[in-house]
Amino acid sequence: MKVMPPATATWMLRHLLSGGRNEALEGDLLEEFQRRCSASWYWRQVLGAILGFSNVLRAVWVTVSALVFAAVWVYGLSVMVAFTAHSPLQMVTGNWIPYQEPGWLAVGIVFYLAAPLSVFLAVARNLSLRAFTVGLGAGAFAIVALPAFQSHLAIPVSYFFEYAHSKHWNVMLWLCGYQVLQGSMPLVAAIWAAALSKVKVGGFDPQEARSRASE
């Protein structure tokens, strides 16, 4: 009796492969599956084909996942601050974070550095000292470029809610744009730094992928 590979994996191989269907690859995987009879092997091969067959697709996938991560981090942080600014915790501590105190200032810097650094590591997928240093540099650049981001994150967000309540839409839109700009800067800096670093990890080289795409 002929053993059939997982139907979902076969469907993914047919429909999600970059550059359209590859009949020879599908046939090869089916042939080898008949010999091995291992669903896990078949899944590994299919996922490897979808994510790794095209370096360009892989580069896009890594970048998109990094963007989603960064968006959740940066904007999630803004929402969290907006809510906690009106919480009992805020009433006890007074202002959101007293940055005038050195300890809190350090916490704030680490907090804001974490976003670009995480994005950088996600893009570069490299935990080497070099990657860490460049990511840290990108985060520092973001902080220097936007000192307001460091000192008063909570204030524009609380203004946002205040003006939304009083229906001053123009002010609200301006603040919204300000937030987007603030959130984007560390992200742009991190991706830029990752692209410049030319790191090559696990056989994946962003520079090489770009040169292949342009051929």
Next chain:
Amino acid sequence: MEKREYLGEFELTVMLALLRRGDDAYGVPIAREIEASSGREVGIASVYAALERLERKGFLHSRKGEPTPERGGRAKRFFRVTALGLRQVRKTQKTLVRLWRGLPQLDGGQA
């Protein structure tokens, strides 16, 4: 035109496996040949990615075979090394042999 006319490590492995298999070389036997010599699992898609790169460089030529029932009616794609590809393998071999010679760090370093 010297544009990208070099062989990467995996590309060279694929070329050598292909030369070993001869005219019946398609994805599965090439992957098996590499697995047998390296002792590790090889992604068939990775082999295809390398084969397509090598074909674009002019080092390989491919032809489509007949569809077979055991492959769900899907045709095989047979590959063979071109004269240019063979020259490139020899060139890479010479370079590696020159680099290999006289290295005290490598036990039996003579290629």
